[in-house]
Amino acid sequence: MSQQKMIEVNDLVKIYHSKRRTGLFRSQKNEVEALRGVSFFVNQGEIFGLLGPNGAGKTTLIKILTTLLLPTSGTAKVNEFTLDQDKQVKASIGAMLMGERGLYWKLTGRENLEYFGALYHVPKKVRRERIDNLIDLLELEKIADRTVETYSSGQKMKMVFARALINNAPILMLDEPTNTLDVKEARRLRKIVKEHNESENKTIIYCTHQMYEAEELCHRVAIIDHGRIIALDDPEELKDGLEQSDILSIEGTIPEEARFAVNSLPGVTSANILVKRSNNGSTEEKPYLSVVCEDSRQILPDLISTLNIKGAIIRNIDKQETTLEDVFVNITGRSLMDDTRQSETSN
Numbered sequence: 001m002s003q004q005k006m007i008e009v010n011d012l013v014k015i016y017h018s019k020r021r022t023g024l025f026r027s028q029k030n031e032v033e034a035l036r037g038v039s040f041f042v043n044q045g046e047i048f049g050l051l052g053p054n055g056a057g058k059t060t061l062i063k064i065l066t067t068l069l070l071p072t073s074g075t076a077k078v079n080e081f082t083l084d085q086d087k088q089v090k091a092s093i094g095a096m097l098m099g100e101r102g103l104y105w106k107l108t109g110r111e112n113l114e115y116f117g118a119l120y121h122v123p124k125k126v127r128r129e130r131i132d133n134l135i136d137l138l139e140l141e142k143i144a145d146r147t148v149e150t151y152s153s154g155q156k157m158k159m160v161f162a163r164a165l166i167n168n169a170p171i172l173m174l175d176e177p178t179n180t181l182d183v184k185e186a187r188r189l190r191k192i193v194k195e196h197n198e199s200e201n202k203t204i205i206y207c208t209h210q211m212y213e214a215e216e217l218c219h220r221v222a223i224i225d226h227g228r229i230i231a232l233d234d235p236e237e238l239k240d241g242l243e244q245s246d247i248l249s250i251e252g253t254i255p256e257e258a259r260f261a262v263n264s265l266p267g268v269t270s271a272n273i274l275v276k277r278s279n280n281g282s283t284e285e286k287p288y289l290s291v292v293c294e295d296s297r298q299i300l301p302d303l304i305s306t307l308n309i310k311g312a313i314i315r316n317i318d319k320q321e322t323t324l325e326d327v328f329v330n331i332t333g334r335s336l337m338d339d340t341r342q343s344e345t346s347n
Contacts, residue, residue, distance in 0.1 A: 049218030258310035
């Protein structure tokens with residue numbers, strides 16, 4: 001892998017200003033720090049993951065790197081161009097922002113791809129061939145000549161992904177690209193991302209709050225929370241930092257009082273209610289108690305006794321492998337599925 005830096009971010013800060021109503025005719029100025037001194041770099045040919053809960057600052061960061069937002073302070077370079085060189089930056093990237101925006105709903109999917117291909121100055125002959133290839137690659141044949149307003153949410157997301165690929169840029173920035181896709185289509189999209197990285201040496205920033213996506217795709221992962229990068233390394237190194245601890249997964253009915261009591265036991269580092277999902281992206285959810293401890297065999301009798309006393313019903317206890325979710329929980333005490341925006345406080 002080449003060590004040329006395709007993206008360089010130095011101490012980026014973004015503060016949003018708004019007004020919060022405090023009475024019928026009164027309001028108070030409100031500040032939200034979406035980014036708080038973010039710094040990192042991405043090498044050429046690297047899939048760099050931004051892993052964090054909703055509201056952590058991932059979308060704000062991508063909007064700044066695509067020149068849609070100005071930072072409050074700090075600097076960044078994309079393909080060696082500074083952010084004020086917006087034409088060169090935009091020509092260097094294919095971007096897929098979170099949600100279904102970025103398409104003209106009164107046009108067909110094919111017409112959208114034609115329009116954006118022309119906007120990026122893709123020659124007509126190349127454009128037509130590339131559109132046909134993308135429609136085939138993403139299995140969009142049945143909907144390509146229908147207007148976008150008739151698409152389902154998943155179909156719109158696939159078309160937005162096709163739009164991000166139309167200019168064949170050296171850098172892809174993907175913000176929660178599988179957000180509304182079903183399991184099969186999400187798996188297909190991740191496969192295409194990996195193939196583009198391996199066969200065309202594309203540099204990719206992949207934003208997600210799904211731990212298994214980051215583990216499957218990313219060479220390095222930056223874990224972001226409340227606008228700060230709190231950990232950055234390759235996934236295995238991040239997990240290795242926790243492997244001196246044991247992690248127990250306890251399924252059943254666990255009252256909050258029981259979780260709190262377990263958290264206070266000697267030898268327990270943390271105890272949190274998490275949600276178990278299938279690694280293939282299934283939407284099936286099973287709450288469980290995740291207990292990080294020094295020696296599971298030593299604390300197990302006290303753990304079971306404490307849970308029983310506090311009214312828990314235990315169905316199963318397993319010792320589990322460390323995941324990036326465990327890394328995040330160990331640092332923050334919260335799950336990746338928590339929405340950071342709900343815990344924001346006004347300044």
